[in-house]
Amino acid sequence: MATLAPSQTAQPALKPAAPLIALEGVTKTFDLLPVLRNLTLHIGRGDFWALLGANGSGKSTLLRLIAGLGQAEGGTIRVGGWQLPREAARVRAQLGLVSHKLLLYENLTARENLRFFSRLYNLRGGAAEARIEALLARVGLARRADDPVRTFSRGMAQRLSIARALLHNPAILLLDEPYSGLDQAAAALLDALLGEAHAEGRTILMVTHEIERAARLPSHVAILARGAIAFVCPREAIPDAAWLAARYAEVTS
Numbered sequence: 001m002a003t004l005a006p007s008q009t010a011q012p013a014l015k016p017a018a019p020l021i022a023l024e025g026v027t028k029t030f031d032l033l034p035v036l037r038n039l040t041l042h043i044g045r046g047d048f049w050a051l052l053g054a055n056g057s058g059k060s061t062l063l064r065l066i067a068g069l070g071q072a073e074g075g076t077i078r079v080g081g082w083q084l085p086r087e088a089a090r091v092r093a094q095l096g097l098v099s100h101k102l103l104l105y106e107n108l109t110a111r112e113n114l115r116f117f118s119r120l121y122n123l124r125g126g127a128a129e130a131r132i133e134a135l136l137a138r139v140g141l142a143r144r145a146d147d148p149v150r151t152f153s154r155g156m157a158q159r160l161s162i163a164r165a166l167l168h169n170p171a172i173l174l175l176d177e178p179y180s181g182l183d184q185a186a187a188a189l190l191d192a193l194l195g196e197a198h199a200e201g202r203t204i205l206m207v208t209h210e211i212e213r214a215a216r217l218p219s220h221v222a223i224l225a226r227g228a229i230a231f232v233c234p235r236e237a238i239p240d241a242a243w244l245a246a247r248y249a250e251v252t253s
């Protein structure tokens, strides 16, 4: 085997990587009520962020803006170098969204829902069918695949919506309170799914009220308060959930 000359082994000086999701000075107002005020947030490729914040603090609004659903009055939002809202279609192709609205057709079966959304993403044929079967199994719905979604519990529909969000193998996952309505077993399944998605290199931004999970699962925690990111912390710096709960109480009081 050839050995490398010293010049070939020398590492070039690394520039800090550009954030995959970058919001600068973002302002969003509803009916003269400012919800986001000059908000700045940088999320690196492969990071897993949990976003905490009180009800009505603007978390869902922020997620929707990043998903290209809605328009900010001020500031810039870039996702993977694409500018929103101008290049929203490019961004959406890279992004899976699990929102409060589960975006499922009640009268279609679980499998039919996934087939429908596959076609929207231009996924067809054997590869698409194989991915659908694998995802149904992964979210524990293989045995209910042929039942209409209207017969599903909230937790089952939530799991199907997570499978839908993963169909097109997105680089980015946005999840808005994905643990709501899940029982212990389904929540543990979601923990595992998110851990896998993170290990696979996907970038994740998850809104949650689960302080204990936020202290444990993600790579970073942020708190939204008074329209801006009022607190950011890497997971290594969080000693335990009680500490994070105390910071949350301080920042949101």
Ligand code: ADP
Pocket: 030, 031, 035, 053, 054, 055, 056, 057, 058, 059, 060, 061, 062
């Ligand atoms: P969170 O997800 O943190 O609970 P939201 O982003 O849903 O908060 O909402 C933030 C604020 O913006 C709330 O006061 C809410 O009433 C308001 N808001 C959100 N969406 C709309 C809308 N489409 N029209 C008017 N007001 C809205």
Ligand code: MG
Pocket: 059, 060, 061, 176
């Ligand atoms: Mg919300």
